[in-house]
Amino acid sequence: MSSNLKKIKDTAEPGRRSFLSKLWLGLGLVVFAESIGVVFAFLRPRKPRTSEGGFGSIITAGPVGDFEPNSVTAIVRGHFYLACLEDGGFLALSRKCTHLGCTVPWDSKNNQFTCPCHASVFDIKGNVISPPAPRALDIYPVTIENEIIKVDTRKPIRRSEFRPEQVMYAKRI
């Protein structure tokens, strides 16, 4: 078997033969890589098809006057809470716990979010009061036009803690 192989090698022009076999091997690898690429491209997460006004789109929360200072309103179809802070500023807080992703309910009696899963606690600004949650609740960008609050739920913004510039205020006229 091996002596046969040797004979073949000896008689052929070694340079051209090895070049050709390398070419075939290379082509094979290219085909392989391409197939892998196609599979990955095929499986890439698509943009979820969101209904107008549902989670993943721009959501109208309501007129500014509907929300009292120091209150939290659940906007269920947008998967977020609209927090109206003491000074009348607005924050759109994701309802997803930053620990492992449970949904945090608002506990209006104690003025805090308490996660049922591993007992993380967040305040009205989304700051962590009690771990294991490692960072403040995510926020969504809020815009206020003509006294109407709109929240862009396409992409949450990660933050480690609350900072004043995250708050959106209605323009006082």
Added chain:
Amino acid sequence: MTYNLNGFFSRIRHSIIRGPVYPQTEQECKRIITDSLILHFRPRTVPEPALKFSLTWGLGGMALVLVMLLALTGILLKFVYVPLPGKAYESILVLQNEVWFGQLIRNIHHWCANLLVIVVFLHMLRVFFTGAFHSPRRFNWIIGLFLLFFVLISNFTGYLLPWDQLAFWAITICTGMVEYIPGVGTWLQKMLRSGPEIGPAALLMFYTFHTAILPVCLLICMAFHFWRVRKAGGVIIPASLDDQSDTKPGYVPTIPNLVLRELTVALVLVAFILVFSILFDAPLESPANPGMSPNPAKAPWYFMGIQELLMHFHPVFAVLIIPVLVTGTLILLPYLTYQSNRRTGGVWFFSRKGRRMGIVAAITALVITPPAIITDEYFMNFTASIPGLPTLISNGFFPAAIILAGITGFHRLIKRKYNASTNETIQTLFILLLVSFIILTVTGIWFRGPGMALTWPWNPELSSS
């Protein structure tokens, strides 16, 4: 005419099965194996010591039976189940309430899947403790690890399919853990969830993995696994018998000796599963509600050990460093340098000394782990006691270093005290970690209540929620 008809039927029969259908003589018994496609997987004869039940406990065979039961019941379930968030739960209700034997088939699938995790794990322990992972069985240990991985992932992907509260939140929590892997965590989580939250795309993906990709992976690996067992000359048998070279172990025909034993184990197992499935229904909670997490929300029980680690360590340690170290060790296990394996393969726990050291390790783990869990839970706060450092150091590196120091100390001590060989020390450390891991898992399953606080399993709060 009659003569011709007989010849006609016998021609048909012999074209299908050449030999006798029910073998009488030893020759026929051997022949039937080489003549049959499926039985061809087996040798014609097996060494008599290999038949001993307490050598393997039949665990590999049980795993195979469970996989077959899972395939059969799984295919039936596919006729009813609909992988859509709005329909999945409903289709399970239809299955249970309207389909004949629907509940039973679901129960069998559910309990087989859970039992398979236990059986495969025990099988791995059997292979380890009888020293059956040395050459020439090294690579079969690796194939076995792949099988373990596929079994776990099959269970995990199946867990989501009923789309009830239990399923939805367990998968949310587990994919939540992935986010803590530095660098790729967020991306990987998005891939696993097929989007920012678990939804229709995730359910369809889990369904495809669970019912197409993973079964094929399992099947291929199992065929490879069995072939390797054959190539290694069958299961490991105590070498001390082999050594007295003139008294080689007696070989007996596989049929009926081995096949009958396997059939018996399989039948007893099937009977057990059937009775269990008639008595106990697979759980089904209220339909998944992404707006409301149950309290407590727990991972599936076989990942509870990791979840328990998460209660004590910084997530990077709990979900990345520790699991990677453990997996790496399991992979490298057959490739370490051992002093001797010829004489002791097939002997449970290597030697009398190995057995004694193992008991010491198990007791050590039993005595140390629960107090360590309680201390960390109530009395020790690494983050607060070492302020000014990132929690990765204070709540990850520090506790890990303490544990590593403890293990090293134990290793030194036991090695000196018993003057043990490498095989014996590695086995002892393995037992130490194994028992600790089991305690962590048990704590997560039975001793964690609402808010994941430590409670007693008989606490009424647990059963009411």
